[in-house]
Amino acid sequence: MDLHNLGVIAAGLAAAGAAVGGGIGNGVLISQFLAGMSRQPELESRLLSRMFLGVALVEVMPILSIVFAFMLMGK
């Protein structure tokens, strides 16, 4: 490795942000899916499909950040 390769720090920051955003965002989202499912069990399949829509939307930015991490690691 060459000295002063700041790209690796940038990659670490981007990966950390992706983990925080994806982990907490999905956790809060799916927790309310479980709450709704325990309130109205017959709605489970509809809630599940909406939950996956939510997971996709939550993951947009974390996935972008992981892509950034890969790009920055190579710098």
Added chain:
Amino acid sequence: MDLHNLGVIAAGLAAAGAAVGGGIGNGVLISQFLAGMSRQPELESRLLSRMFLGVALVEVMPILSIVFAFMLMGK
């Protein structure tokens, strides 16, 4: 170790982000599993299977971040 090995700072950042995202995400998620189970105890097995689906989705980004931490530590 060579001086100025910035990869270790990047690894520490990525590991910290993974811990925050995985810990808080799973905590919020499983807390609502407990709430749903106390509301409808007969739904426990179905809620548990959905909870594990949620844990898997929550862990995607933290696990990626841990993988980044390993990669960056070797840089």
Added chain:
Amino acid sequence: MDLHNLGVIAAGLAAAGAAVGGGIGNGVLISQFLAGMSRQPELESRLLSRMFLGVALVEVMPILSIVFAFMLMGK
């Protein structure tokens, strides 16, 4: 210790992330155990066993981060 040993900063970051993730995650999780137990006291033992399952899942990433902290401290 040699000067400019960046591994100690990385170890501190990883340990901090583990503390935040494990602390808040377990706090939120066990708070809902208490809420569920106060709702249905006769479910206490089943809720407790599920809570310990949840604590184990929450602690996965923080424990990994602590392991990273030990590894990085030696770098």
